Amino acid sequence: MTIFIVGLGLMGSSYAERLSQKGHTVYGFDSDLKVLEKAINDKLINNDSRIEKLKLSDLIILAVYPSKIVDFIINYQKLFKKGSLITDISGTKENMLNKVEDILREDVSYLSHHPMAGRAKRGYESKDSSMFKGNNFLIVKNKNTLRYNIEILKRIADDLGFKKTHILTSDEHDKNIAYTSQLTHIIATALMCGNEKILNETTGDSFRDLTRIANINEDLWTELFLSNKKNLIDSIEQFEKKIKLYKDLLITKDSNQLKKELIKARKLRVKFENNK
Amino acid sequence: MTIFIVGLGLMGSSYAERLSQKGHTVYGFDSDLKVLEKAINDKLINNDSRIEKLKLSDLIILAVYPSKIVDFIINYQKLFKKGSLITDISGTKENMLNKVEDILREDVSYLSHHPMAGRAKRGYESKDSSMFKGNNFLIVKNKNTLRYNIEILKRIADDLGFKKTHILTSDEHDKNIAYTSQLTHIIATALMCGNEKILNETTGDSFRDLTRIANINEDLWTELFLSNKKNLIDSIEQFEKKIKLYKDLLITKDSNQLKKELIKARKLRVKFENNK
Structure with a gap:
């Protein structure tokens, strides 16, 4: 061709x-x-x-x-x-x-x-x-x-x-991508600069994995974020709700419910892995 | 020995x-x-x-x-x-x-x-x-x-x-770890189960990287989270503030400030990488 x-x-x-x-x-x-x-x-x-x-x-x-x-x-x-x-x-x-x-x-x-x-x-x-x-x-x-x-x-x-x-x-695409790709870049960059007092020495694989994409092309991603603004804000809010749930379970020391949430995440992740 | x-x-x-x-x-x-x-x-x-x-x-x-x-x-x-x-x-x-x-x-x-x-x-x-x-x-x-x-x-x-x-x-350890290790596990599990409607097909490297640790040992991590509750809640709140900042910049379409935040993240990440 x-x-x-x-x-x-x-x-x-x-x-x-x-x-x-x-x-x-x-x-x-x-x-x-x-x-x-x-x-x-x-x-x-x-x-x-x-x-x-x-x-x-x-x-x-x-x-x-x-x-x-x-x-x-x-x-x-x-x-x-x-x-x-x-x-x-x-x-x-x-x-x-x-x-x-x-x-x-x-x-x-x-x-x-x-x-x-x-x-x-x-x-x-x-x-x-x-x-x-x-x-x-x-x-x-x-x-x-x-x-x-x-x-x-x-x-x-x-x-x-x-x-x-x-x-x-295109509608399905943009809704899904807002969560799986754009939100992940928001998370990585927020995590990278959310705490200026952290010591490099106390980082391990997890911090490294979660911030890899913080090495971001800011021109491209600012454009992508703004061109899908509504879906991205929806995705951020879904994620915020979940984070708040975890925080509430910590505050109330609800270890049973916390454990249930982690089990759910683990099972979804294993299913995701097997589905690849 | x-x-x-x-x-x-x-x-x-x-x-x-x-x-x-x-x-x-x-x-x-x-x-x-x-x-x-x-x-x-x-x-x-x-x-x-x-x-x-x-x-x-x-x-x-x-x-x-x-x-x-x-x-x-x-x-x-x-x-x-x-x-x-x-x-x-x-x-x-x-x-x-x-x-x-x-x-x-x-x-x-x-x-x-x-x-x-x-x-x-x-x-x-x-x-x-x-x-x-x-x-x-x-x-x-x-x-x-x-x-x-x-x-x-x-x-x-x-x-x-x-x-x-x-x-x-021990105080420095627990404060730092709350951010670099425990918060990252909270994020990964929240991201994994924050949106049940997402399609596996629309995932790429970033979603895979950010959810790797969602395959979590729930007994161990529930214990770790609760034994460092105060520091972890502080870390979650620092992260929540940053996420909210991004959301506000999207709502107001402030592309200049959004870009500045991404540049900051990129520079921190490059510095982190070089520091390894």
């Missing part, structure tokens, strides 16, 4: 590396011309990568910040090949997809996806195409989605090394 | 394995006689392990639940060798150490420690003496602590494979 990847940061360059290895013809573009040059020299993308190659591409992957997606489409969709499929890797979907629907040319298709993988690093130099292995790949459909386009993204997911592909609506 | 390990669960058996490999004479005891027999067959402990061997032991390591420590001392200290050193691996210190001080024979010493390592599993069968590698070993001193005894525990920490040894008071 002829693929055009827009944005060669951590994700875009990792996509490019892997999809080139898999035999696709991959063109790429990045607003940082030094990055573009490196990607060509590293043979991640075709050495004739110019924005005009959009005209030849069957699949266009927008691996840019969510706020740039609509602008890119407005500016460049005149170059999209008739019948091509456009997708993006954005971490929130509903608001962005509503805007895309309003402006997109009618002779191309749009099918969004979300690769559930990442690294607590950013940029081209951090690329690592092994990060997809064993992870979930979410395809965000709507009522007009063609089965044919779903098959194209499934093939890409396979080529990248993802373990499972799941199909869901 | 002749060492007696009381309790051959996850931690005690891992200690026994490693300390035997390092050439110490290791006796062991477990209230589950099948476990005791296994540990002898696996050559983790001396095959003449009987409780009377306390009489020969220079170092006694109490690797039992915190609530059992005082009882064990009351019942068995008549067998402790004169001049021997007694230690424990308990995750909270102050309350327990106050009780120990009241009852301990005057011709033996007590110096508590906390191995900052673990596994989200329990019991003899989960033993893994590689878990100590690269981790922190905390020694909890008081005003009467002899330098000689600190050196003994430092040697044990080295033999077990710990990277760094730190010395602190």
Whole structure:
């Protein structure tokens, strides 16, 4: 397949590396011309990568910040090949997809996806195409989605090394992601800077695990949080309720109920582990 | 050194394995006689392990639940060798150490420690003496602590494979641990069962990392939480304040301040990583 990847940061360059290895013809573009040059020299993308190659591409992957997606489409969709499929890797979907629907040319298709993988690093130099292995790949459909386009993204997911592909609506996606991905980043960063008096020496595996993602890309995540504000606030409040419950059980020294809560968590976690 | 390990669960058996490999004479005891027999067959402990061997032991390591420590001392200290050193691996210190001080024979010493390592599993069968590698070993001193005894525990920490040894008071220990270890377990279990509607399919590395320790030993942790109640509630409240700050910034759409908070977290995390 002829693929055009827009944005060669951590994700875009990792996509490019892997999809080139898999035999696709991959063109790429990045607003940082030094990055573009490196990607060509590293043979991640075709050495004739110019924005005009959009005209030849069957699949266009927008691996840019969510706020740039609509602008890119407005500016460049005149170059999209008739019948091509456009997708993006954005971490929130509903608001962005509503805007895309309003402006997109009618002779191309749009099918969004979300690769559930990442690294607590950013940029081209951090690329690592092994990060997809064993992870979930979410395809965000709507009522007009063609089965044919779903098959194209499934093939890409396979080529990248993802373990499972799941199909869901943008509303389901954003509600779920608010809890499993955005809330976790809120927690990690809050934990990291919630107590300035803690000693590094008293940390172990648990603190290290829970703060790994506090090494955060603040530009990207501020955008993601705000673009999914309502769902994220709901998730924070669900979590706050649970934390308050624990606190109340401590205050009343209710060891039986505390133990029951921990058993519930353990069983859910074991089930989660077995379900992987 | 002749060492007696009381309790051959996850931690005690891992200690026994490693300390035997390092050439110490290791006796062991477990209230589950099948476990005791296994540990002898696996050559983790001396095959003449009987409780009377306390009489020969220079170092006694109490690797039992915190609530059992005082009882064990009351019942068995008549067998402790004169001049021997007694230690424990308990995750909270102050309350327990106050009780120990009241009852301990005057011709033996007590110096508590906390191995900052673990596994989200329990019991003899989960033993893994590689878990100590690269981790922190905390020694909890008081005003009467002899330098000689600190050196003994430092040697044990080295033999077990710990990277760094730190010395602190029981008050410092319990305040710090409340945040870095107990709060993290509260967070992980709350996150795991805070939203029953989430789909497994929408989870990625971050949710997996943050809930690893939700596979919790509920008996042990209920005890640890309640024995350090005041400090843990303080830590929960510090964390709650930070979470509320994030929520307020989302509600007011204050992207500048939100970004500043994330930058702070990122810098602290990078510093933490470099400090390891």
